[in-house]
Amino acid sequence: MPEPRRNQWDEDAYLRRVRAACFVCELLAGNPDHRHHVLHRDATAVVFLNRWPWLAGHTLIAPVRHHERVIGDFPVEEYLRLQRVLHATGTALEREVPTERLYVLSLGSQQGNRHVHWHLVPLPPGVPYEEQQLAAxxxxxxxxxVPAEEQADLADRLGRRLAGLLGG
Incomplete structure (x- = not known):
């Protein structure tokens, strides 16, 4: 299946958005301006597809509680619960989306996107090496x-796999 078309990244709009409000807290509060396809939510974590995916299956995981430091704000038990969800999400992604390598990274800063979150980004097989890693x-x-119906279908499939992996 061919890759969906790409839209130009609007850096100014992005900066306004990430500095105006916490997108994770707004998503969790049900703000329709911050809607995403949610795959899983429990007392610890929320997992959802990125509205502006870099690659097919681009998924985010965030703690439900607003934390800003990727290690320092977490008691070890809470961090390990989040990492269990991250591992299960990565497993679900690799089973549903053709993946040569699964990229896992945490982005954000005190100047924007403050709420800790992890990106899980499946690199499709066959991408030339020069177009992988940071270039991807x-x-x-x-x-x-990605058309809304395709995102909804992927969210449904991933959500079911994730529920099975997490025992829910």
Whole structure:
């Protein structure tokens, strides 16, 4: 299946959005301006598809509680619960989305996107090495314009797999 078309990354709009409000807290509060396809939510974590995916299956995981430091704000038990969800999500992604390598990274800063979150980004098989790693994640490539029905279908499949892996 061909890759969906890409939309140009609007850096100014992005900066306004990430500095105006906490997108994770807004998602959790049900703000329709911050809607995403949620795959899983429990007392510890929320897992959802990125609205502006770099690659197909681009998923985010965040703690439900607003934490800003990726290690320092977490008691070890809470961090390990989140990492269990991350591991299960990565497993679900690799079973549903063709994946040569699963990229896992935490981005954000005190200047924007403060709420800790992890990106899980499946690299499709066959991407030339020069287009992998940071080149695959660069905003200059834009974001995939995945049709809403395809995102909803993927969210449903991933959510079911994730529920089975997490015992829910």
């Amino acid at each position: 994640l660069g905003t200059e490539r834009g974001w995939l314009d």
